[in-house]
Amino acid sequence: MSITHPQTYPHPDYEAAHQQTYERAPRHPITPIPLPPGVGQTDFDSAISEFISIAGEESVFVKEGLSDYIDPYDVHEHDPSQRKLPSAAVCPDSTDQLSSVLRVANKYKIPLWHFSRGKNLGYGGPAPRVNGSVALDLHKLDKIIEVNDEYHYAVVEPGVTFIQLYEYCVEHKKKVWPSTPSLGWGSVIGNTVDRGMGFGMNYAHHQCVAGIEVMLPDGDVVRTGQWGISSSPSAFLSKFTFGPSLEGLFFQSNLGVVTKMSLWLTPQPQAYMCCSFSMPLFTDLEVMVDAFGEMKRNGTVQSCVWFTSLIETLCIMGRREDYWTGEGPVPDWRLEELRQETGFGHWYARWGLYGPKRIVEAQFEEIKSVLARRAPTGTIAGNLYAHPGEDGRLDATTVPDQDGQMFVGIPSLWSLPLINWPISKEKKDGKAAHGDYAPVIPSNGKLLMEWMEVSKPICEANGVELMADFFMHERHVVLMNMFTWDQTDKTQKEKMERLYYGLYEEAKKRGYGMYRGHVNHMDLIAHLNDFNNHAYNRFVEKIKDAIDPNGILGPGKQGIWPKRFRHLRETQEKRFD
C-alpha cells in the first residue's frame, strides 16, 4: 500500500498547482478514517488485499496516503461528523483491472466513488458522498485512442486531461481546436460527464458526445449509439440511435463508469476573432442579455458568450485588498470608482467568431450593428487573426494570450488565481477555497437582472461581493454565483454555507434547478425535481436498483440512492436563523 503519491502531471507547473492545492488541505488530520458503511474490518482488509493483487501495492492508498482524496475546499474540514472522507483509494490502469475492482467491491459490498482526475474543485473534488467509500481513481486509464481531423472528433479514456489532448493534437499536427475549460488540469471525460463547459464553438461538452463506452457496476461493458454496432463507420459521427439514447444516463450519474468517450472538436478555422462587449451600469445587464440571447438563437453568434461581473473581472488580476482595504465587501461607491479607474464595464461579455475570414468579418459587422441599435452605450472590440491563404488554417499559438488561450482551445491554469481574492498577502497561513451556486435561468434580461438584485444582498450579508459570471446558451444561461473564502477561517466557512442556502431558497422560489452541485448538496438539489412525487428520482432509482443491486457505485451521487443506502438520503433542508 502506498502512502506517498507519485507525480500525476508531467508538467511542472500543473504538478506544482496540484501540490499547492493539497499541501495544506489536511490541517485537520484525516482521522479517524471511516470504514465503508455496513462493512466490517475483516472484510475491508480482505478487499484491500484483493485490490492490491489486482492493481499493485503502488496503486492502492490508505491512511496518510488518502491526503489527495479529500475536498481541499471542504467547509466542514473542522467537523469530523460532516467531513467527507474515503476509506481507501484504488487506481486501476486498464479496463480489465477496473472490472476486477468492481467484482471485489460487489463481493464485499464496498461502495466506490469514481472520478477521472478528481479536479471537480468547488463540487467536492475527489471526496465521496458516502463516508468510507473507496475512491476509484481512473487517472491511469489515460490513452488517447483517436483524434480524427477529417470528421473532427477525439476518442479518449478517463484520465486524459485537456492539456494532454491539446498537446497530442499539436504534436500530431491535427487540424482541430479542442474545447477547454478555464483550467486545463481536469479530465475531458470527468468534465464532460459533469456537463462542464469550455469557451469556443464546441463549448457545451456533453452536447458534443456521440458514442461512449461504459462499464456497468456488474462489469458488463456497453457501447452507445452507432458504436453499439462493432463495425460502424459512424460510431463517433452520429447521435442517432435505433432505440432510446443512453448517453444521458451516464452524465452526472452512478449507473456506470465511462471508460471511453468520443467528443466532437472544432475544425481548425481559417480565421478567429476575439470579441468583447462591455456596458457601464449594473442595470445594463438586461439589454445586454436580450441582445445576445437573440443573436445566439438566430445563429449570429455560435460560440459560447461568457459574461462576467466587474468583481469577477477584477479578481483575475488581484485580490480584494488591492482594491479595497475597508471592512467587508467592496461597497458600491468604490466599485463605481474602480470601474472608472480601470475602464472596465460593469458587465463584460467575451466570445469568439470562428470560420472562413469573410464569414467572421460579416458576423462581426452584423453584431456591431445589432448592438449599436439595442445597446448604444456599450463598447465593442474585435481583433481578427487569420491565415492569409483561403485554404489555410490558423495556428492557435499565433494568437496572443490576452486574445486567445481558452478561446482558441489552449489549456492553462488561467483562472486559478481568482480564488485568492479574499486572502490578504500578509496572512501567510491563509488558504484560498471556492464554491458556487449555479442555477439554470432562462436567457431573459429581466430575469437575469432580478437574480442579480436578489443574490447581491445575500452575498453581502455573508461578507462577500456579488461575483458572478455566466455562460450563455441559446435559450438559457448557466449562472455562477462564485464565492471564495479563507479555508483557515471557520467563521468565513460558516458564512459560505449560509450564503449557499440563502441562494438556494431564492432559486427554489423561482423554480430554478442547478447545473451542477457539490457532494454536500446533492440531495438538496435532487429534491427540486418535485413533479409527480419526485418521479424523475424514483425512475432513476428503479434503474439503479436493477443494475447495481449491491449499491456499490457512487451511492448518493446526484441524489440517486441504491436501496441499500437509501436511509442515508438527507431529507431535511437545512435552515439558518
Ligand SMILES: Cc1cc2nc3c(=O)[nH]c(=O)nc-3n(C[C@H](O)[C@H](O)[C@H](O)COP(=O)(O)OP(=O)(O)OC[C@H]3O[C@@H](n4cnc5c(N)ncnc54)[C@H](O)[C@@H]3O)c2cc1C
Ligand atoms: C478556478 C476554477 C475554474 C473552473 N473553471 C471551469 C470551467 O471553465 N468550466 C468547467 O466546466 N468547470 C470549471 N471548473 C470546475 C472543475 O475544475 C472542472 O470542471 C474540472 O474539469 C472537473 O474536474 P475533472 O475533469 O478532474 O473531473 P472529475 O473530478 O474526475 O469528475 C467530475 C465528475 O464526473 C464524474 N466522473 C468522472 N469520471 C467519470 C467516469 N469515467 N465515468 C462516470 N462518471 C465520471 C465524477 O464522479 C464527478 O462527479 C473550475 C473550477 C475552478 C476551481
